[in-house]
Every structure is written in structure tokens, then in C-alpha cells.
Amino acid sequence: MPNPPTIKEIAKRLNLAASTVSRALHDHPRIGLRTRLKVQELARELQYEPNQTAIFFQQKKTFTLGIVLPELSEAFFSAAISGIEDTANKSNYMVLLGQSHDDTEREQKIVEIMKNHRVDGLLVSLAKNTVNYAHFEMLRKYNIPVVFFDRIPNMPDIHYVASNMESGTIQAVSLLLQRGHRVIGMINGPEKLIASQQRTTGYQKAMQQQRLKYDASLNVNADLTKEGTRNAMQQLLSHKRKVTAIVAFNDYVSQDAVQYAVEQGLEINKDITFVSYANLPISSYMAFPPLASVEQYPYLQGQKATEILLELLSGKLAADRYQQTVIDSRLVIAPGR
Amino acid sequence: MPNPPTIKEIAKRLNLAASTVSRALHDHPRIGLRTRLKVQELARELQYEPNQTAIFFQQKKTFTLGIVLPELSEAFFSAAISGIEDTANKSNYMVLLGQSHDDTEREQKIVEIMKNHRVDGLLVSLAKNTVNYAHFEMLRKYNIPVVFFDRIPNMPDIHYVASNMESGTIQAVSLLLQRGHRVIGMINGPEKLIASQQRTTGYQKAMQQQRLKYDASLNVNADLTKEGTRNAMQQLLSHKRKVTAIVAFNDYVSQDAVQYAVEQGLEINKDITFVSYANLPISSYMAFPPLASVEQYPYLQGQKATEILLELLSGKLAADRYQQTVIDSRLVIAPGR
DNA sequence: AATGACTGGACAAACGGTTGCGCAAATTTA
DNA sequence: TAAATTTGCGCAACCGTTTGTCCAGTCATT
Known part of the structure; x- marks a missing residue:
């Protein structure tokens, strides 16, 4: 009821060190089977849930992806975000949302806040009249990778997915x-x-x-x-x-x-x-x-952009090998025409 | 270049204690004007940015609102989310998004993940066939307030906004x-x-x-x-x-x-x-x-629900005084008819 | 029996910031 | 001038988890 159980709490109850409990919960091989089971059982019993904010802090990772796009009410973007969300969730990432409403200033502000929130990476579709990209360039210094989709900036050395x-x-x-x-x-x-x-x-x-x-x-x-x-x-x-x-x-x-x-x-x-x-x-x-x-395959674009971002984050893809995926558009003729 | 400057770094350079720097940056009255200015100047110079994850951890607050709704591609919800986002941003909150796609199981999972991510509060519009509300009841134990909007559960003792x-x-x-x-x-x-x-x-x-x-x-x-x-x-x-x-x-x-x-x-x-x-x-x-x-005023509903949630979080509203706002719908006659 | 290699776990530091408390110096008050 | 108060800052603990290092006991080897 009052405060949720912590790893220390479990340690105390079992006369163990916090480190042992931590390792036991992660099935670390150096922990004996007996203690491992004991720990895991008590954890279950107390309904222990790791404090993610502590982990985020410690690991310098938030498992959160920032999304910056112009307008959700445009069908293209609401479809794209579904692709993004589905893909992110599969890898246990969450999605932080920001709409620029096609206003560059707001876009800059959102990026700033997301940086402060320490998102692991950013997926961006530009505001219609954004021509200055300083707010994105700045992210390089913080090692926050950005993958653009659909509305991409006109500059080299970026990752993007576009049709x-x-x-x-x-x-x-x-x-x-x-x-x-x-x-x-x-x-x-x-x-x-x-x-x-x-x-x-x-x-x-x-x-x-x-x-x-x-x-x-x-x-x-x-x-x-x-x-x-x-x-x-x-x-x-x-x-x-x-x-x-x-x-x-x-x-x-x-x-x-x-x-x-x-x-x-x-x-x-x-x-x-x-x-x-x-x-x-x-x-x-x-x-x-x-x-x-x-x-223009919005869902696919969102999915693909997210996949690239996740691979960038996991180190599978080098940040300086710029991923530029182009999805061919295709004409669909209205039924009966 | 490598690691961003910390409060300790500033303290060391100025031969001050970290606590002094922290207070100086917050304009704490107990810090002398001279040191305060010195600290603030160096902070600016080094482009110091507080590490939000550390603050989240320390304050047990994330300034993040979770949003769970069925489908962004429905115009109603994409309008509602704009109301939510705009209101949240005004109070420096960010918005974590999850679509249930009208699937109760997915809804449960999203709520679970959001709880783990330690969102400060939740805004929810139910999946079409959700009839069991255990995953929301559970949040009471964690003191995570929930405000429902539009598609609200059929039970007493909840906060909601509906038309x-x-x-x-x-x-x-x-x-x-x-x-x-x-x-x-x-x-x-x-x-x-x-x-x-x-x-x-x-x-x-x-x-x-x-x-x-x-x-x-x-x-x-x-x-x-x-x-x-x-x-x-x-x-x-x-x-x-x-x-x-x-x-x-x-x-x-x-x-x-x-x-x-x-x-x-x-x-x-x-x-x-x-x-x-x-x-x-x-x-x-x-x-x-x-x-x-x-x-049905989706933007307004989102806005109102968020306002309630924020007041709940700031303590302006007591969690056990259930806020139930009903927005009257209004007929709009098509132009020229 | 002595040496070495494992095994199982404890200790402590670290992540970055906040905050209660204590204490010396400076200032005011009596 | 002594006492009381204020001013300005440092010390240290703390939030919860992870991880490198160290230590004691157990076992096997020769």
C-alpha cells in the first residue's frame, strides 16, 4: 500500500545483499539456484515491480521514442503512427507524442522538451515550412539519433524513409x-x-x-x-x-x-x-x-522508420552509415473507373 | 563533448558544493547574490541542462501523462488528442501514447507498461468491448489517477468527461x-x-x-x-x-x-x-x-479531461472527490441548409 | 595436506540531483 | 560589548538499481 517494494526490501527480508537480489532476478549464473528461487518467489509474493525511473536513470536509457509530426488529424499521419507504435511496442519501447501543427517554432520547442526528457531517439516528419534544421543538428551532440519520414529535410547525412x-x-x-x-x-x-x-x-x-x-x-x-x-x-x-x-x-x-x-x-x-x-x-x-x-503506404513508412531507429539504438546499425529508404508510391485506380 | 555537464562539474570548477549549485540554479534565497550569479553564468556557458531522468527518479514524478484510446484514425480521437496535448504541454507535461485498437487485451497491456514507465496519470477512452475494469482498479494502489473521457466505464467512483x-x-x-x-x-x-x-x-x-x-x-x-x-x-x-x-x-x-x-x-x-x-x-x-x-466537441473533451487530471496531480483536486463533467452536445446545421 | 580453481555472495561505488541540518561568519539587537 | 539573529554555504544522506571487485568457503587435483 504505502511504498512499492524495492530490491532492498527483498534483500533485507532474506538477509541478502541488494546486489544478490538484483542478480537473482536477472537469472545471473553466479547466483545459486536455491537463493535465486527464494528471491524470485518473494518478489512474486510482494508483487515486486522494478522502478523503471531508477533503471532509466542508471542505464541512461528511457526506452522511449519521440515522435514529432505535423497533424494527427491528417489520415496519413494517424496511419503512420500506428505503424510506429506497433513496431516500437514489439521492442518494449513507448512512444512520446508531439504535434507541431505545422509550426516551426512549436517543432523546435517539442524537440527541446523531448531532448530533456531523454528520449532514446526521434522520429520526425517536418512542419511544412521548416527550413532551418539547427534543432535537429543539435541532437547529434547528445547522441540522439533521428530518423525522418515522409516530410524530410533537404540535407545530406540524415536517416530517412520517404516515398x-x-x-x-x-x-x-x-x-x-x-x-x-x-x-x-x-x-x-x-x-x-x-x-x-x-x-x-x-x-x-x-x-x-x-x-x-x-x-x-x-x-x-x-x-x-x-x-x-x-x-x-x-x-x-x-x-x-x-x-x-x-x-x-x-x-x-x-x-x-x-x-x-x-x-x-x-x-x-x-x-x-x-x-x-x-x-x-x-x-x-x-x-x-x-x-x-x-x-504512399503510411503504415509501412512508420514501421520502416521505427525499425531503422531501433537498429540504430541497438547498435546494429552504425550512426554514420546513413539509412535512406525510399518506398515506391503506386497508383490506385478508384473501383469501377 | 562526451558527457553533458553536471551540477557536480559546475561545483568543482567554482569550488562550491553541489548543493549550493543546485540551490543557486533554483534561485534559493539562502544563496548569496554573487555566487548565485557566478553559478548561473557558468551554467549558461557550459550549456548545462539538468538531467531529467535523475530528477524524475529523485522526485518520483515523470511529468508524463499516458493516453489510452481505441483508434487515432477516428477523427474524434485525433481531435481529442490535440486538446490533450495542448493542455498538457502548457503545464510542461508530455504525452505517452497507446492505441488499444479496440482490443481489451492490448488495452490491459498498455496500461501495465504505462504503469511501469511511471506515468503520473492516465487519460483513457475505453476499447469498445472492455467490460472488466481490473486493470484500471489496480492503478489505485499505485496512486496513479485516471480520468476517462468519451467512452467511459459503467461504474461509480471514477473521474470522467463525457458528452x-x-x-x-x-x-x-x-x-x-x-x-x-x-x-x-x-x-x-x-x-x-x-x-x-x-x-x-x-x-x-x-x-x-x-x-x-x-x-x-x-x-x-x-x-x-x-x-x-x-x-x-x-x-x-x-x-x-x-x-x-x-x-x-x-x-x-x-x-x-x-x-x-x-x-x-x-x-x-x-x-x-x-x-x-x-x-x-x-x-x-x-x-x-x-x-x-x-x-461532440472532442477537442474540448480532451482539454477538460486533461485539466482535471492535472489538478488531481497538483493536489488542487482531491482524488476521492470524483469529477464527472458532462459536456452538452449541440446540433450544427450544415451551411446553407 | 597443500595448492588451485570454482562457487556463491557481500561490499561499495556510481548514476545526477535535492534537501535537512549544522556551522561559521557577518550583522543586528539589547 | 555580549547575545541573538541572520546570512551563506558545506556535509551527507537519499532515491532504486546495476556492476566491478573482493572475500570466504567448497571442491577437486596432485
Whole structure:
């Protein structure tokens, strides 16, 4: 009732040294069978539970992984975190959560607190406008490994897992070309994002494969807000060539874009066709789900990133051998299309 | 570079006792101004950071809150967790996450691990089929307070925050009555769920207010699966009276029900009108969003539950004065309806 | 019987910080 | 000027566990 039993308590009751009890509980070979059993029995009887905070302190390890990501309410991240959690739990690690809400300052603060909490390692997906990585660089000094996933920083010498948007984009654009579209608009993300660049490259390659010429003015950068999307749509719909299909940055952007198109009196899938990224589960309920969507395997990304981090922690992987895993994205065509 | 500076290190350099340094850093009044400043300056210079694990150990506190909930991918919970996190962070608490995936066994295991990790308190939303609460009762022995939210156990002497579905249901049914509907079907949840009972009561009261008679055969219990919903719809549409409006258990159920109605050749919002619960952000993208939806304030619930837990921890609230907060739900009518 | 090798366990330090108590010097009070 | 009080700091214990080292007894070997 009052204080939980400690190793010392057990030692006292059995007239043993604390060290002996500790070793006995760990099945250390130097402890005789008789005493070992005696100790283990009493421990069970007293419902002894090792004080983890003491162990954390002593071992300089907390068996805790910090997760920093923008928004759990985005389906991608809530799926990713399931992959992370499941993998971490398998190795008896716990998961400390922090949402940056896409705010760099908050991201910095979270990292700071997590460092102070002495997490063993960090899994990070960047806030949308983070361009300065000092708060992550700083972790090197503390030997806290970081594995980035999905939204990764644009710098060398990091561990990361990301999906390659290029392959999915090629598939997406090719599908549209195959269905006869020739003027394809792209609502891309912020220019500096690697994911945006990959989409651009994918677009270019798909056109090239068909010996078609790539028109940069059809590829507009937006900021992923509703307003930004609407502006991008306006720009595309007033293009001198008539845009008949649009590749949207993700399913959310796609929906905003669709809404705008409908407002402009366009008929979806007739006047204009949409393809996007993410493949959200809710898209089956949507008024106008995209013709196809590029699946990014969030669960798998979370799982893979965690596996890498755990191996880094166990020393199986050297910290200076940078692990960079790319998961190919894949186009999923909506059922019945 | 190698090991971070400790309090002892600072003490040695300044020829002081560790205790003096500790007190100086805490602005203890018994330490002279001169030494205090000297200490603080050197600390800054060496970039001293207190070792939190040592402090956790010493203070028997971890400034960590455990969160156990069914599924982050459900919009309700990802919103709730934001409320939890924001509130916790304000008081410098961190948040340890565990998803039960609606599996009682996993829930038990998570609670056990969190107990071992010495979380200061727990925020819990039950797995759907948890009926045995021993793993939570056990926490009393360890003086770990628990605050339940949304999905709360059916027992006395607990702290909880939950929304009252009754008020929202009254508003929902009243709205339909006001718009002329007289035969209103309800797709309710499992009978034993408190939330289902509240919906029933709300339905009855709304009818009563208008001196109308409540017809129990219009209120059918379903199991929230797609199949269950379709069966319920079939039952309602074949009712001897012609059902012109339906109150669905939540937005997901609503969508399945709408789908069924469309298949049956009914025209939504003309032949039949839907109202539901949850008020999901995605509903604005849905093909046939409900006319109105009962908002349950997930962020607020998470926030409130956390506030209670923090006050319990700070001693502002006595552990045996059970805090039971009910947040009234409220009908939100879809824009333009 | 003496030497050596094991066996089983005790002792103590260490992890980093906090805190009650004691004590000398400085200052105030009577 | 002596006594009382305050100021400023050091000493040491403590939180619970792990781990390197040391010691005493037991056994086997020659």
C-alpha cells in the first residue's frame, strides 16, 4: 500500500545483499539456484515491480521514442503512427507524442522538451515550412539519433524513409495521357519540398516517355491551404490551353480543387478529371472522389522508420552509415473507373 | 563533448558544493547574490541542462501523462488528442501514447507498461468491448489517477468527461419536426451503450415536447458495421409508416445509410433526410452530407479531461472527490441548409 | 595436506540531483 | 560589548538499481 517494494526490501527480508537480489532476478549464473528461487518467489509474493525511473536513470536509457509530426488529424499521419507504435511496442519501447501543427517554432520547442526528457531517439516528419534544421543538428551532440519520414529535410547525412512520388506521378500522368488527356495541370506543393520536386520530375518523365513536351506553366506551386488551391485552380483554368485533367498534391487539395471546379460550372469526370495522392479511406464517401490516387503506404513508412531507429539504438546499425529508404508510391485506380 | 555537464562539474570548477549549485540554479534565497550569479553564468556557458531522468527518479514524478484510446484514425480521437496535448504541454507535461485498437487485451497491456514507465496519470477512452475494469482498479494502489473521457466505464467512483447525447438529440429531432417530418427513424448503436440510451431518451423527450407519441419500432439498434446499418435501413424503409427522416448514430453510419437509400432509388433531402452525430470535418466533402450533425466537441473533451487530471496531480483536486463533467452536445446545421 | 580453481555472495561505488541540518561568519539587537 | 539573529554555504544522506571487485568457503587435483 504505502511504498512499492524495492530490491532492498527483498534483500533485507532474506538477509541478502541488494546486489544478490538484483542478480537473482536477472537469472545471473553466479547466483545459486536455491537463493535465486527464494528471491524470485518473494518478489512474486510482494508483487515486486522494478522502478523503471531508477533503471532509466542508471542505464541512461528511457526506452522511449519521440515522435514529432505535423497533424494527427491528417489520415496519413494517424496511419503512420500506428505503424510506429506497433513496431516500437514489439521492442518494449513507448512512444512520446508531439504535434507541431505545422509550426516551426512549436517543432523546435517539442524537440527541446523531448531532448530533456531523454528520449532514446526521434522520429520526425517536418512542419511544412521548416527550413532551418539547427534543432535537429543539435541532437547529434547528445547522441540522439533521428530518423525522418515522409516530410524530410533537404540535407545530406540524415536517416530517412520517404516515398518516392516520382514513380506514382509517372503512373498518374501516364494514366491520364492514356485516356486521351493532353493538357494536364498540376497543383503542386511548395517549391522547396522534395516531394514537390519529385512530382515535377515524374510529370516531366511521363511526358517524355510519350515524346510529349512538358509545359512548366501547367505546373503551379501552391501552399496547400484552401485559398492557395483555389488560386492555383483559377490560374490553371484560365490557362491559354484548355486543361482537361488535374493532378492534385493530395486528396485534401483535390477536394478543394473539385469544389472550385464545380462552382465554376464544370462537370467532374467530363469537363475535367482529377487524380491525386494519399488514397484516403474516406474518399469512398466523397462526392467526387479522384479517378485515381497515389498510395504512399503510411503504415509501412512508420514501421520502416521505427525499425531503422531501433537498429540504430541497438547498435546494429552504425550512426554514420546513413539509412535512406525510399518506398515506391503506386497508383490506385478508384473501383469501377 | 562526451558527457553533458553536471551540477557536480559546475561545483568543482567554482569550488562550491553541489548543493549550493543546485540551490543557486533554483534561485534559493539562502544563496548569496554573487555566487548565485557566478553559478548561473557558468551554467549558461557550459550549456548545462539538468538531467531529467535523475530528477524524475529523485522526485518520483515523470511529468508524463499516458493516453489510452481505441483508434487515432477516428477523427474524434485525433481531435481529442490535440486538446490533450495542448493542455498538457502548457503545464510542461508530455504525452505517452497507446492505441488499444479496440482490443481489451492490448488495452490491459498498455496500461501495465504505462504503469511501469511511471506515468503520473492516465487519460483513457475505453476499447469498445472492455467490460472488466481490473486493470484500471489496480492503478489505485499505485496512486496513479485516471480520468476517462468519451467512452467511459459503467461504474461509480471514477473521474470522467463525457458528452451528453441527449441534448443534441433533442435538438436534432426537434429540427426535423419543425421541418414537418412526422415519421422519424433512428439508427441507434448497441443497446447497452450509454450513448445509445441517451439518444433514445433525447428522441422521446423531443417528441414529448411537441405532444407527439414516441414509436419504439422506429428506433432500431445496430452494431455500427456497414452491414448492420444496411439491415437497419431495410427495416426502417419497410416500416408500415413512411419514414421521411433518419437520425443516424454518427457520420460514418449516416454515409452507409445514405448509400443504401440511394441504391433504393430514394432522393436524398427530398424523399428522405438525414441527421447524424460527430460533425466530421470531412463531411463538407461528402456526396450527401447530413442536413445537420451533433457536435461532440472532442477537442474540448480532451482539454477538460486533461485539466482535471492535472489538478488531481497538483493536489488542487482531491482524488476521492470524483469529477464527472458532462459536456452538452449541440446540433450544427450544415451551411446553407 | 597443500595448492588451485570454482562457487556463491557481500561490499561499495556510481548514476545526477535535492534537501535537512549544522556551522561559521557577518550583522543586528539589547 | 555580549547575545541573538541572520546570512551563506558545506556535509551527507537519499532515491532504486546495476556492476566491478573482493572475500570466504567448497571442491577437486596432485
